[in-house]
Amino acid sequence: MQRQRGGLMEREPRTDVAPGRLSPEAYAAGFSDLHPGFEPNAARVEAERCLFCYDAPCATACPTSIDIPLFIREIAKGQPKAAAKTILDANIMGAMCARVCPTETLCEEVCVRHFSDGAPVKIGQLQRYATDALFDAGAQPFTRAEATGRRIAVVGAGPAGLACAHALARAGHEVTIFEAREKPGGLNEYGIAAYKAAGGIAQREVDFILSLGGIVLKTGVALGRDFYLETLRAEYDAVFLGLGLGAVNALGLDREEGAEDAIDYIAALRQAEDLSALPVGRRVVVVGGGMTAVDVAVQAKRLGADEVTIVYRRGEKEMGASGYEQELALTEGVAIRHYARPVAVESGRAIFERTQIVDGRLAGSGETFDIPCDQLFKAIGQALDPSGVETIDLLGGRIKVDDERRTSIPNVWAGGDCVHDGEDLTVVAVEDGKRAAASIIAALVGPGRFGT
Numbered sequence: 001m002q003r004q005r006g007g008l009m010e011r012e013p014r015t016d017v018a019p020g021r022l023s024p025e026a027y028a029a030g031f032s033d034l035h036p037g038f039e040p041n042a043a044r045v046e047a048e049r050c051l052f053c054y055d056a057p058c059a060t061a062c063p064t065s066i067d068i069p070l071f072i073r074e075i076a077k078g079q080p081k082a083a084a085k086t087i088l089d090a091n092i093m094g095a096m097c098a099r100v101c102p103t104e105t106l107c108e109e110v111c112v113r114h115f116s117d118g119a120p121v122k123i124g125q126l127q128r129y130a131t132d133a134l135f136d137a138g139a140q141p142f143t144r145a146e147a148t149g150r151r152i153a154v155v156g157a158g159p160a161g162l163a164c165a166h167a168l169a170r171a172g173h174e175v176t177i178f179e180a181r182e183k184p185g186g187l188n189e190y191g192i193a194a195y196k197a198a199g200g201i202a203q204r205e206v207d208f209i210l211s212l213g214g215i216v217l218k219t220g221v222a223l224g225r226d227f228y229l230e231t232l233r234a235e236y237d238a239v240f241l242g243l244g245l246g247a248v249n250a251l252g253l254d255r256e257e258g259a260e261d262a263i264d265y266i267a268a269l270r271q272a273e274d275l276s277a278l279p280v281g282r283r284v285v286v287v288g289g290g291m292t293a294v295d296v297a298v299q300a301k302r303l304g305a306d307e308v309t310i311v312y313r314r315g316e317k318e319m320g321a322s323g324y325e326q327e328l329a330l331t332e333g334v335a336i337r338h339y340a341r342p343v344a345v346e347s348g349r350a351i352f353e354r355t356q357i358v359d360g361r362l363a364g365s366g367e368t369f370d371i372p373c374d375q376l377f378k379a380i381g382q383a384l385d386p387s388g389v390e391t392i393d394l395l396g397g398r399i400k401v402d403d404e405r406r407t408s409i410p411n412v413w414a415g416g417d418c419v420h421d422g423e424d425l426t427v428v429a430v431e432d433g434k435r436a437a438a439s440i441i442a443a444l445v446g447p448g449r450f451g452t
């Protein structure tokens with residue numbers, strides 16, 4: 001197509017979105033483990049850097065309160081499986097969290113080794129070493145308490161639902177998990193960047209959790225479509241909702257030709273058997289400033305995009321992606337442009353307006369610019385899909401819960417991304433599931449009843 005501009009005939013930029021941009025070796029290298037695991041000697045040497053602090057700040061900073069000095073001491077003594085039990089006792093998804101936790105803003109940020117020798121103990125890497133050792137051995141360190149005869153329904157097989165189900169099954173309850181997708185794992189399976197979850201770790205972890213027994217998993221069934229909250233409340237002693245955020249925020253532009261949802265694209269990437277079959281733009285633009293924006297940008301680059309630009313409406317400090325994630329994007333050759341918001345997306349270009357802060361509020365400046373663009377990803381956040389939970393009180397668009405994760409409806413608990421209180425992190429979802437399980441156990445049979 002041609003168009004007239006300033007008296008000259010210009011060729012309309014054509015979009016270039018194609019599969020197979022790289023060699024098989026380049027795909028394999030780009031999507032292998034971001035940080036390969038420790039060898040035993042390296043793990044011991046790293047463990048010996050730990051000062052085994054009393055009142056360890058690293059453990060306080062962990063949302064699941066893992067006894068970090070204890071598990072590191074166990075690694076130092078050459079007992080990685082014992083270390084894994086210490087970890088999993090507090091965080092049943094310790095294997096995935098070892099790979100995806102932003103440790104630089106949690107445990108490692110406060111490690112006292114920062115002050116003594118400028119670098120924290122590599123807590124995440126050590127956690128991975130221990131949990132990998134246990135999974136490789138096929139060991140199951142937990143047992144179930146005597147059966148209580150109580151039945152609990154868990155909706156959603158993401159980190160929150162799985163953590164809740166495991167703690168309940170350990171305490172002797174019978175749990176049924178209802179999951180809308182074909183595979184369990186939630187965003188561990190469909191969302192986390194492929195190079196953080198290499199080697200099928202998401203499904204290995206689910207298998208490990210289910211191998212405890214007492215948990216029946218039903219997939220392909222959705223609350224609000226195939227079954228309803230009132231039926232669950234009638235048939236089970238308690239219900240836990242770990243629904244995540246199933247709806248995606250819209251850009252709200254008049255022209256959004258070809259704008260794609262980053263979450264859907266990442267899910268397709270995570271499920272792709274052959275990455276070379278996945279089309280990617282030559283020039284990719286990502287709108288957003290969080291972890292999803294960085295993940296889709298880095299993965300587009302690793303799929304062979306020539307130019308990838310993240311555009312965020314505010315400044316660097318306001319970005320949801322951590323400093324480490326932003327650094328990763330820049331190292332991969334992704335450009336990050338701040339203070340701009342999209343105006344229109346059309347064939348071959350995205351049009352942005354520069355933004356500014358006026359009286360403390362974000363405002364458009366009226367000045368626009370184009371970025372050549374074959375593929376544009378929206379990564380501007382997700383929202384709760386209220387289907388099936390219309391009768392529950394919400395707060396800020398998410399399910400309202402108290403400290404124990406009880407909702408406004410009797411015998412219904414909720415946790416993870418779908419609730420109003422907390423950060424959208426895997427480790428926080430696990431803690432929510434654990435906290436709700438403790439509350440359910442206390443409500444059904446009294447406090448303090450757990451398996452070993």
Ligand SMILES: Cc1cc2nc3c(=O)[nH]c(=O)nc-3n(C[C@H](O)[C@H](O)[C@H](O)COP(=O)(O)OP(=O)(O)OC[C@H]3O[C@@H](n4cnc5c(N)ncnc54)[C@H](O)[C@@H]3O)c2cc1C
Nearest residue numbers: 156158159160180186187222223244416417424425426429
């Ligand atoms: C792209 C991306 C990258 C991320 N990267 C990181 C990272 O590196 N580190 C980190 O800590 N966190 C990361 N997160 C956040 C983290 O994945 C979430 O905080 C975590 O998965 C939340 O767990 P959850 O169980 O609450 O929800 P989810 O993981 O979303 O699981 C919810 C489950 O419920 C199911 N479900 C939903 N509705 C229904 C229904 N009506 N009926 C039945 N089942 C239903 C869903 O199919 C899903 O399986 C990332 C998130 C995204 C989107």
Ligand code: SF4
Nearest residue numbers: 050051053058111112
């Ligand atoms: S803060 Fe650092 S040195 Fe202290 S116990 Fe934790 S990991 Fe070890």
